[in-house]
Amino acid sequence: xxxxxxxxxxxxxxxxxxxxxxxxxxxxxxxxxxxxxxxxxxxxxxxxxxxxxxxxxxxxxxxxxxxxxxxxxxxxxxxxxxxxxxxxxxxxxxxxxxxxxxxxxxxxxxxxxxxxxxxxxxxxxxxxxxxxxxxxxxxxxxxxxxxxxxxxxxxxxxxxxxxxxxxxxxxxxxxxxxxxxxxxxxxxxxxxxxxxxxxxxxxxxxxxxxxxxxxxxxxxxxxxxxxxxxxxxxxxxxxxxxxxxxxxxxxxxxxxxxxxxxxxxxxxxxxxxxxxxxxxxxxxxxxx
Amino acid sequence: xxxxxxxxxxxxxxxxxxxxxxxxxxxxxxxxxxxxxxxxxxxxxxxxxxxxxxxxxxxxxxxxxxxxxxxxxxxxxxxxxxxxxxxxxxxxxxxxxxxxxxxxxxxxxxxxxxxxxxxxxxxxxxxxxxxxxxxxxxxxxxxxxxxxxxxxxxxxxxxxxxxxxxxxxxxxxxxxxxxxxxxxxxxxxxxxxxxxxxxxxxxxxxxxxxxxxxxxxxxxxxxxxxxxxxxxxxxxxxxxxxxxxxxxxxxxxxxxxxxxxxxxxxxxxxxxxxxxxxxxxxxxxxxxxxxxxxxxxxxxxxxxxxxxxxxxxxxxxxxxxxxxxxxxxxxxxxxx
Numbered sequence: 001x002x003x004x005x006x007x008x009x010x011x012x013x014x015x016x017x018x019x020x021x022x023x024x025x026x027x028x029x030x031x032x033x034x035x036x037x038x039x040x041x042x043x044x045x046x047x048x049x050x051x052x053x054x055x056x057x058x059x060x061x062x063x064x065x066x067x068x069x070x071x072x073x074x075x076x077x078x079x080x081x082x083x084x085x086x087x088x089x090x091x092x093x094x095x096x097x098x099x100x101x102x103x104x105x106x107x108x109x110x111x112x113x114x115x116x117x118x119x120x121x122x123x124x125x126x127x128x129x130x131x132x133x134x135x136x137x138x139x140x141x142x143x144x145x146x147x148x149x150x151x152x153x154x155x156x157x158x159x160x161x162x163x164x165x166x167x168x169x170x171x172x173x174x175x176x177x178x179x180x181x182x183x184x185x186x187x188x189x190x191x192x193x194x195x196x197x198x199x200x201x202x203x204x205x206x207x208x209x210x211x212x213x214x215x216x217x218x219x220x221x222x223x224x225x226x227x228x229x230x231x232x233x234x235x236x237x238x239x240x241x242x243x244x245x246x247x248x249x250x251x252x253x254x255x256x257x258x259x260x261x262x263x264x265x266x267x268x269x270x271x272x273x274x275x276x277x278x279x280x281x282x283x284x285x286x287x288x
Numbered sequence: 289x290x291x292x293x294x295x296x297x298x299x300x301x302x303x304x305x306x307x308x309x310x311x312x313x314x315x316x317x318x319x320x321x322x323x324x325x326x327x328x329x330x331x332x333x334x335x336x337x338x339x340x341x342x343x344x345x346x347x348x349x350x351x352x353x354x355x356x357x358x359x360x361x362x363x364x365x366x367x368x369x370x371x372x373x374x375x376x377x378x379x380x381x382x383x384x385x386x387x388x389x390x391x392x393x394x395x396x397x398x399x400x401x402x403x404x405x406x407x408x409x410x411x412x413x414x415x416x417x418x419x420x421x422x423x424x425x426x427x428x429x430x431x432x433x434x435x436x437x438x439x440x441x442x443x444x445x446x447x448x449x450x451x452x453x454x455x456x457x458x459x460x461x462x463x464x465x466x467x468x469x470x471x472x473x474x475x476x477x478x479x480x481x482x483x484x485x486x487x488x489x490x491x492x493x494x495x496x497x498x499x500x501x502x503x504x505x506x507x508x509x510x511x512x513x514x515x516x517x518x519x520x521x522x523x524x525x526x527x528x529x530x531x532x533x534x535x536x537x538x539x540x541x542x543x544x545x546x547x548x549x550x551x552x553x554x555x556x557x558x559x560x561x562x563x564x565x566x567x568x569x570x571x572x573x574x575x576x577x578x579x580x581x582x583x584x585x586x587x588x589x590x591x592x593x594x595x596x597x598x599x600x601x602x603x604x605x606x607x608x609x610x611x612x613x614x615x616x617x618x619x620x621x622x623x624x
Binding site for chain 1 (some may be wrong): 349
């Protein structure tokens with residue numbers, strides 16, 4: 001029983017790291033630009049496929065392939081913003097929603113027609129298994145946790161201490177005022193989408209090695225990502241971290257104590273319960 | 289005789305022509321497949337006109353409409369198949385159940401605004417969808433429920449006949465549109481529209497936000513459930529695939545495409561949403577890609593929806609037609 005519990009907590013931490021990597025990307029896009037980037041899951045999926053091509057087809061080492069995937073996805077994210085989100089920036093918020101859904105349809109179905117609907121698994125270089133107490137963990141899972149910690153820490157340092165990071169935070173607080181003081185908001189937009197998508201690429205590559213990637217995985221990823229985000233408070237990075245851990249742990253502990261069939265129900269239920277008591281999320285502001 | 293404004297007259301003529309056209313439709317010689325698509329569109333109109341109350345009138349975009357559609361469909365089928373009720377006896381009970389579900393979803397969700405509200409309703413939609421998928425004993429899981437009988441005959445009209453069923457659904461659709469029209473032009477409807485335009489102002493002039501928003505949400509849900517009640521016996525088979533978040537999104541799209549907050553918008557949108565994917569079958573493998581591309585382009589270039597474009601074009605034409613008159617009076621003035 002106790003061994004099982006540590007095992008599930010470890011698994012929860014791994015899944016939590018995965019959700020954090022996704023939610024942080026969604027969070028900075030939403031926090032700075034107020035765009036509900038529903039196509040983010042599709043970017044994650046594309047990131048997974050890019051790594052898959054480089055690792056399985058071209059024989060590039062995993063870490064290098066993941067870096068290439070991060071760069072390509074960053075460019076892809078910036079392209080999406082330029083071509084689709086920017087034209088509806090001043091329209092009612094739901095229009096950005098709809099544009100995002102259109103993007104999901106385009107990307108997912110294009111990927112299906114190129115790669116087929118079947119899932120693919122990325123060859124992973126991390127094969128060894130460690131035993132912690134009575135729980136077992138593969139090095140790939142540890143790498144997932146490590147990548148999440150390093151990347152999120154780097155992001156927080158970037159946002160807090162660099163000039164560009166300060167520009168990003170200023171834009172999120174007041175777009176017009178930042179324009180007046182000479183911040184190039186177009187550069188900020190590109191940074192936000194680039195960083196968010198690169199984080200997504202890491203999540204996609206690692207989940208592809210851990211489980212699998214398939215063309216229609218994006219929608220569910222985004223929905224989970226938004227559940228994490230709303231739970232933590234829209235646009236808050238600490239919120240995304242805590243939210244990701246809560247959802248990752250609830251899912252795994254819930255499936256241990258109740259039933260794995262209801263695993264996904266738990267994630268959304270806990271989000272609803274928290275929102276009933278705090279409509280703006282754990283770390284959120286006013287809830288508008 | 290009282291003089292009627294030209295636009296009102298033309299609108300009334302359009303309504304009468306549309307009703308006559310839809311009444312004559314089964315005898316216009318289209319294939320049964322088209323009758324099927326039109327019937328589906330009618331069911332969609334019931335669902336989207338309902339959603340229009342909360343989305344279009346009140347300005348809160350709910351992603352839970354497909355759930356209420358599903359609750360209606362499942363509840364109605366279960367009453368008929370498991371408890372042996374008649375379709376007609378189950379109808380009012382199902383509507384009450386959907387209203388209660390609407391209250392349960394709406395009350396906590398409506399404490400939030402904007403994106404929060406949308407994503408909160410999305411979460412409810414996901415939970416309900418997952419429950420439909422996992423409560424095997426009740427919903428049959430992924431296999432769903434099959435062999436749902438059509439509504440029992442009333443006044444000797446047999447609804448195993450597809451054409452008769454079409455007329456039944458047409459009548460329900462017309463009643464729905466009429467009710468929504470009356471709501472839009474009532475005190476309640478105007479209160480909702482005030483909330484959409486400016487919530488603080490609405491509160492300041494004494495509109496109870498909680499009451500009207502909840503009312504709008506529950507009415508929306510009930511029409512979603514009503515559509516579900518007819519969807520199940522029409523399709524004879526239901527499973528969770530048509531009650532997920534993507535279906536809710538399509539309903540939202542139908543409203544935006546047609547024209548949000550108008551009576552005609554959801555009607556146009558419902559037909560577009562049901563017919564467009566069929567016409568895109570020509571390009572089978574890239575069908576959904578083109579569909580997505582159209583969505584993006586329509587949203588970027590026609591934010592007011594199809595009805596908005598029609599209005600703009602007709603206003604432009606009217607301006608062109610009436611312009612010579614204006615210049616005439618102008619010249620007269622200058623002469624005088």
